[in-house]
Amino acid sequence: MVFFNKNPRNWKIKNGQPLTEMDKRILKFQNKGCLVPTRELIKTPEQIEGIRKAGVLNTAVLDLVAEKIHAGMTTLEIDQLVHEFTVKNGGIPAPLNYEGFPKSCCTSINEVVCHGIPSDEEELEEGDIVNVDCTTILDGYYADASRMFIIGKTTPEREKLVRVAKECMEVGAEACTPYSFVGDQAAAITKHAHKNGFSVVRDLCGHGVGNEFHEDPEMEHYGRKGTGMLLVPGMVFTIEPMINAGGWEVFVDSEDDWTVVTEDYSDSAQWEHTYLMTEDGVEVLSY
Numbered sequence: 001m002v003f004f005n006k007n008p009r010n011w012k013i014k015n016g017q018p019l020t021e022m023d024k025r026i027l028k029f030q031n032k033g034c035l036v037p038t039r040e041l042i043k044t045p046e047q048i049e050g051i052r053k054a055g056v057l058n059t060a061v062l063d064l065v066a067e068k069i070h071a072g073m074t075t076l077e078i079d080q081l082v083h084e085f086t087v088k089n090g091g092i093p094a095p096l097n098y099e100g101f102p103k104s105c106c107t108s109i110n111e112v113v114c115h116g117i118p119s120d121e122e123e124l125e126e127g128d129i130v131n132v133d134c135t136t137i138l139d140g141y142y143a144d145a146s147r148m149f150i151i152g153k154t155t156p157e158r159e160k161l162v163r164v165a166k167e168c169m170e171v172g173a174e175a176c177t178p179y180s181f182v183g184d185q186a187a188a189i190t191k192h193a194h195k196n197g198f199s200v201v202r203d204l205c206g207h208g209v210g211n212e213f214h215e216d217p218e219m220e221h222y223g224r225k226g227t228g229m230l231l232v233p234g235m236v237f238t239i240e241p242m243i244n245a246g247g248w249e250v251f252v253d254s255e256d257d258w259t260v261v262t263e264d265y266s267d268s269a270q271w272e273h274t275y276l277m278t279e280d281g282v283e284v285l286s287y
Helices: 021-031 045-068 075-088 156-174 182-195
Strands: 106-109 112-114 129-138 141-150 206-208 215-219 236-239 242-244 250-252 260-262 268-270 273-278 281-286
Touching (some): 045 075, 045 281, 075 106, 075 129, 112 129, 112 268, 129 156, 129 268, 141 268, 141 281, 156 182, 156 236, 156 242, 156 281, 182 215, 215 236
Antiparallel strands (some): 106 112, 106 129, 112 260, 129 141, 141 273, 206 215, 236 273, 242 268, 250 260, 273 281
16 A cells, blocks of 8 residues: 555645635535645646546557466466557556566466566466556556456356456446545445455555556545545546455565465455546546
8 A cells, every 4th residue: 555645734725816616615625624635636638638548558458468368378478468568559567667566567366466476487277367457657647457357267256256346346436426535435345345245455545646656545445435535526546446255354475575465365356447537427547
């Protein structure tokens, strides 16, 4: 999880300019002590267009993975596909060398929750479930998404986990309406996961994205309504709940300091989209 400044008094009035309707609404929340976004988190139309283009390329990368992934393929081969296609189309794989991460995407199989490092020694097998997580930089803008893939035929339990994880992301997105809170989508995700007998990882979260790889707000996926940062039109963020078949606890593999694994070695699944908050709800920018 990336931690950010949680100062709730951070919406500043532009000198000499009249208050907009958005200013007025945000100030009302701020005056109640709510955590509100800084102006830097409200993307301009030009920035949104740049992020949108990065999202198109990022989605195309995952489409290519979906076309090529199969049993017997190594996760390093997935990484090579991602890297070559991204660079060929003018992009940069954001994970590569990010804080020392050695590859261009993350590949997380079965009990691996996230941040799995592609390897030529890791081969996909029939029945595996695997998350492929890609972030693309295009002309300085970032878009981030991941998908689950079922390799061949798997168990009904794994099929349900993959399906419910996607539903959790979708119900979270539905809860993101203008001037709602991060906690509103977290509560919706938590309710849906628990209803289906699964748990929600609490130690990691989604994030703002677009001008940087990771920005405010912290998009928690486990929580209560009315908590967290206010979400307003112009903000861009990911929703990416990690849903476990067993308990929610996780640990980081000490051998590489990246790979996150379920504490009880139960299966885990995750889907991630990049979303733009609009006046009417969220728009998907990468999937």
